[in-house]
Amino acid sequence: MRVPQIQIESQAGRVGLNTQKPTQRIDQPPADMIIEQPPAELFINRQPSRLTIDQTLARENLDLKSYRRRTQDNAMLxxxxxxxYVQKTVRDGNELMRIENGGDPIAAQAKRALIDETTFSTGDTPAQFSVKVEYTPAKVHVEWERHEPVMEVQINKPVHAYIPGATDVYMRQNPSLKIDFTI
Structure with a gap:
């Protein structure tokens, strides 16, 4: 006896995909910046130092006098x-007036007249501290004014370009089912 048989033949369906990748491009342009730094202002007020040297007394000690000082000294001399001279004349006159008291006033006066009382000086070394020195130090006053920077910033938006992808679905192989009966 023969038994009927069923033969089934199947073929699976296959799906095909065609894909096109998406593209995306993002550009970020830099910000536009303007920065300006005004310079600081500097003010300097300076009073210069002062040095005063007075060597008048030292020069006078060396007999290097000014004409005014020499004129004053000569006037005093x-x-x-x-x-x-007046004292000497009075003294000599008084001695001669009393000639009767004895002695030899005329010889004494002649002897005194021969003695030279003139002295010669070659000058002297300047006395200690005869040069006067005065010093006033310099004074410096500094001021400055700082200015803040001036900034202007323009932010640029990003440039975004996007092309979406696409997927096409198609049947690469259609499914099939074949059934046979055999006896």
């Missing part, structure tokens, strides 16, 4: 010379 003249006045003193006149006083000394």
């Amino acid at each position: 003249g006045v003193q010379g006149i006083k000394n």
Whole structure:
């Protein structure tokens, strides 16, 4: 006896995909910036130092006098010379007036007249601290004014370009089912 048989033959369906990838492009342009830094202002007020050297007394000690000082000294010497001469004349006159008291006033006066009382000086070394020095240090006053920077910023938006992808679905192989009966 023969038994009927069923033969089934199947073929699976196959799906095909065609894909096109999406593209995306993003550009970020840099910000437009304007930065300006005004310079700081600097003010300097300076009073210069002062050095004063007075060597008048030291020069006078070396007999290097100014004409005014030499004129004053000579005037004082003249006045003193006149006083000394008047004193000498009075003294000599008094001695001669008293000639009867004895002694030899004329010889004594002649002897005094021969003695030279003039002295010669080659000058002196300047006395200590005869040069006067005064010093005033400099004074400096500094001020400055700082200015803040000026900034202008323009932010640029990003440039975005997007092309979406696509997928096409198709049947690469259609499914089939074949059934046979055999006896």
